[in-house]
Amino acid sequence: MVHTDIQLDSSNHETSMGSTTGVVDRNELQKKRKERAEKIGKWVMPFIVFVITIWLWDYIVSSNEIPHYILPGPGLVVDTLIQDLGILFSALKVTLQITLLALAVAVIGGVGLAILFTQSKFVEISFFPYAVILQVTPIISIAPLIFIYVDNRMVGLLLCAWIVAFFPVLSNTTLGLNSVDHNLKDLFKIYEANRWQKLLHLQLPSALPYFLGGLRIAGGLALIGAVVAEYVAGTGGIGSGLAYTILEAGYRLNIPRMFAALLLIAGTGVLIFVLLSFLSHLLLHKWHESALEKET
């Protein structure tokens, strides 16, 4: 809602457009109908696609009598998921632990480095190229080296996931810290704000929307990093994650379990994204353009 300085006259065109006159504009009506259809469709359409896909999958598997070690039906996947829940969940716990730890380190490292960059241009121009190099080199090609030099498997996994996840946090936060309104910067100068006050009261709040955008990307990437690293590490036993569960199930031709594990990883990814989006909404909905409800 926007308060205005000058109250509109009640005979004004805008106010008389309401229900009092009884006149209905066809164009407006059409627009409203379309909006309503889109609103419902947003939920209904994906659900219909989902149902059709599952049905088609089941139909293909059963009508062609495809053996379950090649392509299990959706029912079998769900059964396996329930049956192997113990194994799968303990594996998920490991993967999730690495993912979240990597994300936390990525936030601390990314934001810390971004702050360092904005404090000194020289630090930025010295180190930024290396951050880019680290980012563009595929993790799958760095990971084997990491596992040669790092003895602790957990630390190795964490390092891999961190390398993948930290860059969006770093680059987005740096961009945000540098996108401060120049008039506000002048204002801080006029009031003789020191470097610390400028960072705390001006740069960090300005960077928050950018940081949260980076965080949402980093959340998904941390999961990918954790899974990829585990594939490369390849060692199993107690304390192995979902990626290893998939590998192992593959060796044993336990295809339903592979699907069940895949389902869990995808679900985890979606959950991370939804939670981070919710966090973003919580922090921004009061003031930031991106989080505002569209006003009509």
Added chain:
Amino acid sequence: MSENKSPLLLELKKVGKTFAEDIVALKDMDLRIHSGDFISLLGPSGCGKSTALRIIAGLTTPTLGQVDWKVNHGSGSIGVVFQEATLMPWATVEKNVWLPFRLQNKSFQETKDEIEHSLELVGLKEFIKSYPRELSGGMKMRVSIARALVTDPKVILMDEPFAALDEITRFKLNNDLLALRETIGCTIIFVTHSVFESVFLSDRIAVMAARPGRVIQELIVDEPYPRGETFRTSASYGIICRKTSDALKLSMEN
């Protein structure tokens, strides 16, 4: 120069500013600001009026000459209002107005009275908990003015503050600004490119010319305050506007 009985606040002495590549933004500018003055810097774009304001604000240093303050001036002795409201979108109205105090390490609680008083002066007391995005352009500008007032500054610098607003809102804010000045008696340096606005508001107009930016004429608007709608439609207002327009035309030909 008019004989002014109030004490001299600051003086610009032969101030010049040259930007890179030898662009002379300001040359030999002399200006005396007395306590309680409402002075407008009027001129075409590129005449250095904003540069002069930035020099007074301490945002940039003069290449030549000096700004001579006759009083102590530290943090909070200058208030600024820019063309945009320049509010922090993440902070409520009251927290925005708190900013000058916050940067002096004063807590919100200990300065709450000043903040409320300042917002009351601009007529926004009911909106202290609102976020800037909930306000109209004119109201945002009022918050910006409240923020500039809150430290009770020696001088308030305004850089075309109402240029982006619609005319109805601008007239209202002009009236309110004068009423505000009657209440608290502040000193204002006002940059504008509107003849009508400068005549309506100020008691002195420094007409500036471009290339190089300089003051070519100082006009006195010898009309009593408070000025309201009657002044805006009076004959003397028209005459002074004509005189000012002529001076401005002269500056453009130069």
